[in-house]
Amino acid sequence: MRHFPRLNEYKVLAYRLFLAYMFYMIARFLFYFYNSNLIKVDSWTDLFPLAYHGLAFDTTTILYVNSLFILLSILPFTINQQKGYQVGLKILYFTTNLIAFSLNFIDFIYYRYSFNRSTRASMDIVENETNKAALFGSFLIHYWHVFALFVALSLLWVYLYGKQKVKSDKQKLSLKYFFASTVSLLLIVALCIGGIRGDFRKSTRPINVVDASRFVTDASQSDFVLNTPFAVIRTWNTNTFQKVQLVDQPTVDSLLVPIKHYKNNPKTKPNVVIFILESFGKEYISSFNKDEQIKGYKGYAPFVDSLAQHSLIFTKAYANGYKSIHGMSSVLSGIPSFKDAFTSSPYPKQKIESLVSVLKSEGYDTSFFHGAPNGSMGFLGFSNILGIDNYYGKNEYNNDQDFDGYWGIWDEPFFQYFNKTISAKKQPFMATLFSVSSHEPYIVPDQYKGKFPKGTNPMHQCVGYTDFALKQFFKAASKEPWFNNTIFVLVADHDNLIYYDKYYNDQYAHTVPILFYSPKFNYKGVNNEWAQQIDIYPTILDMIGYEKPFRSWGRSLISDTKVPPFVMRYSSDLYQMMSGNYICTFDGQKAVGFYKRNDFALKHNLIAHRNVEMNLLEKRCKAFLQDYMERIIDKKLTSKP
Structure with a gap:
């Protein structure tokens, strides 16, 4: 010493x-x-x-x-x-x-x-x-x-x-x-x-x-x-939103087509009602799992299953993020979230062309409903950015007797409040409801304990309760004069607790249901091609015959021929683009893996055996990322220069 x-x-x-x-x-x-x-x-x-x-x-x-x-x-x-x-x-x-x-x-x-x-x-x-x-x-x-x-x-x-x-x-x-x-x-x-x-x-x-x-x-x-x-x-002070120059602009315009302009349907003005269902993953719904060949499979959403028989459903659809606010920005504005959420970045406070802004320009009243305390999840702030006319939360509901004690108003009474409120509006209107109850801590109202199957994990009875709330909504709404002239959309923000082994694969864990239902318009069938949340915005504009160009990274699920079906997402610290026969994993500059479309565990990397389709898929991934970063950073989230 x-x-x-x-x-x-x-x-x-x-x-x-x-x-x-x-x-x-x-x-x-x-x-x-x-x-x-x-x-x-x-x-x-x-x-x-x-x-x-x-x-x-x-x-x-x-x-x-x-x-x-x-x-x-x-x-x-x-x-x-x-x-x-x-x-x-x-x-x-x-x-x-x-x-x-x-x-x-x-x-x-x-x-x-x-x-x-x-x-x-x-x-x-x-x-x-x-x-x-x-x-x-x-x-x-x-x-x-x-x-x-x-x-x-x-x-x-x-x-x-x-x-x-x-x-x-x-x-x-x-x-x-x-x-x-x-x-x-x-x-x-x-x-x-x-x-x-x-x-x-x-x-x-x-x-x-x-x-x-x-x-x-x-x-x-x-x-x-x-x-x-x-x-x-x-990740405390990181900003992963950085421009990249990977392809030339003609490649972006031809492969990605960021400015869409559909002329497939006559112009109409139906009401648009969108349900973004909290944690309501594809795994829980029988009609979305018929071809999955899961031994002993059981679903927990009987009403959605019955509605699916009269609807256009997409069984291979994905969330473009993994949190609730990601679901809102993906569905309503067609803006996905990758490593960091767009809504948590320095860039969301800008003019955003979205389903909200386009429908408002067509004379629609726009509203957003979420039964949690106002401001929860950041929904109120993003609603204001999108320009939604009216926000309805726990404050507007104004009855704490229906408060679940944790997140917000129970789904069943709030769905009825939703119906009552939009029924008083002048048509056409666009209304979005983000549900609350199908969420941790996995409880249902006391009067419904034992009513819904508890299944094999705590989420299942909550799915059953929200499904019941949907049934009660449609039962009441079907009596209203606006009902028949309405396009309904059901989608989840993300998945939740998993039970079946197949869904533990990364490419299954983030699957969500996408369903379009309209009493008046003939949208029916089962589509097993790639789909994603950001496709909902352009699909609705295609359905109503919107006549002008608009910005969208997604594609119309009913008639787009210029852009093939695809999914763009972020998982395990890599971008992933799924399209055609392959899944491409991408590090932000180049492809690091190619896998067959049914290799959902991503076990067999085929990058050493590249072919023409793989090379094109990598180029499409580059085009997407380049345009995404440029438009967000340069505040070009509209179709206008």
């Missing part, structure tokens, strides 16, 4: 950082325990090499979170040995570390819905909620075991922290002590910078979320390699 001042302090610091590594690794394996059906590994032993690669991401997180603690632990002064100073360091250590550590536990549960580690964008959802305390309380009650694990591990961490203490050797501040401490400080800071970056080479960029995919054989494994605080930190 005499020859190397502060050796004991550095050993204790190393021990305290080691504890962080140990508990992060424990959290990683608990994350797998809770989500083992979503992370594809052949055996437990396959997890250990992945966990080893996870150490690099843990290092970045631990050094970020503990940067101030480390600095205060190695300052070149003797005050570090004093008891009061050490107490202050302990408070700082556990305040920062336990906050970051807790994020991992949130993803034990939330991962089932997002299929990605939570990021900075995930926090934007909570930010808009006025009932945070109730939601947090619900989480604690329903997932008490997660909270108990967090408390138990935190207490163990505090206990182990106290097993090694800084000893006071009563050294005085001398030139030798100061010089040795300063050299040590500089060395430790250099090591920390390298650890935070993930590499010590000057040429490398800091490791990011996408780097976890380098070590995996299945895309889902990257989320085991990562930790949640790393994903939040690395």
Whole structure:
């Protein structure tokens, strides 16, 4: 100790950082325990090499979170040995570390819905909620075991922290002590910078979320390699909206056709009613699974099944995002969300040509209904950006007796309120309802307990309740004079809890129903081609015979011949375009994989055997991404120059 001042302090610091590594690794394996059906590994032993690669991401997180603690632990002064100073360091250590550590536990549960580690964008959802305390309380009650694990591990961490203490050797501040401490400080800071970056080479960029995919054989494994605080930190101030120049403009215009102009149908002005059903994934609806050949399959939406017999349905349709606000922007404005949500980016506050703006120009009254407290999910803000005339939320409903205690007004009474409100409007009108009840914490009103099959996971009875609410709405609405002259659309914002193995494949987990029903217009049949949420906007304009050009990245599902059926989405840190016979995965610059359209687990990469169709698919992917970024950043989300 005499020859190397502060050796004991550095050993204790190393021990305290080691504890962080140990508990992060424990959290990683608990994350797998809770989500083992979503992370594809052949055996437990396959997890250990992945966990080893996870150490690099843990290092970045631990050094970020503990940067101030480390600095205060190695300052070149003797005050570090004093008891009061050490107490202050302990408070700082556990305040920062336990906050970051807790994020991992949130993803034990939330991962089932997002299929990605939570990021900075995930926090934007909570930010808009006025009932945070109730939601947090619900989480604690329903997932008490997660909270108990967090408390138990935190207490163990505090206990182990106290097993090694800084000893006071009563050294005085001398030139030798100061010089040795300063050299040590500089060395430790250099090591920390390298650890935070993930590499010590000057040429490398800091490791990011996408780097976890380098070590995996299945895309889902990257989320085991990562930790949640790393994903939040690395996306905190990122802006993934950046222009790219990948193809020339004639290629964009010919392959993507971003300005649509349909002349297929006579001009009419039917009412348009859109139901965006919370978490109402394709998996739950029998009529959308007839060709899936799932052994023992059972659906939970009998009314939607009956409606589907008189409707045009699309059985291979996808969400263009994975959160509720993504569904709103995709369906109403045809703007998908990829790595980061468009609505959480710096760019949503601009003039947006959308289903709302086009129908308003045709004399439609426009309204949006959501039974949650006004502002929930960011819907009110985006409604204002789109120019929706009237917003109806929990405030306007004004009867808390029908409040579910967590999210909003129960679906059945709110759907009746929806019918009553739009029935009083002058035609033509466009009205969108975003449902509430088919959502965690998976409860139904007391009077309906036991009425709907509980099925094999908690979501199933909620689907049954929302399906019943739809039935009651259509029963009442069918008596109204506006009903026959209306196009109804049913779509989900995203999927939710999964039961059948087939839906654990990434390409199935994000499938949603798309249904068009109209008593007056003859839209019937089953379509098994690629479809997506952003196709709804151009399809409706095609149906009503809209005469002018309009901006749309989607295509009309009933008559578009210039753009073949396709899906563009983002998953496992890669863009994915599905069209024709193949699925293309794309890193933002080039294709990194091609898979047959029925290879939904993306197991057999055919990139070494490229053909003409694959090359064209890659070019279409480039055209989409280039035009998407350019129009959003340059504020050209209209058909007018």
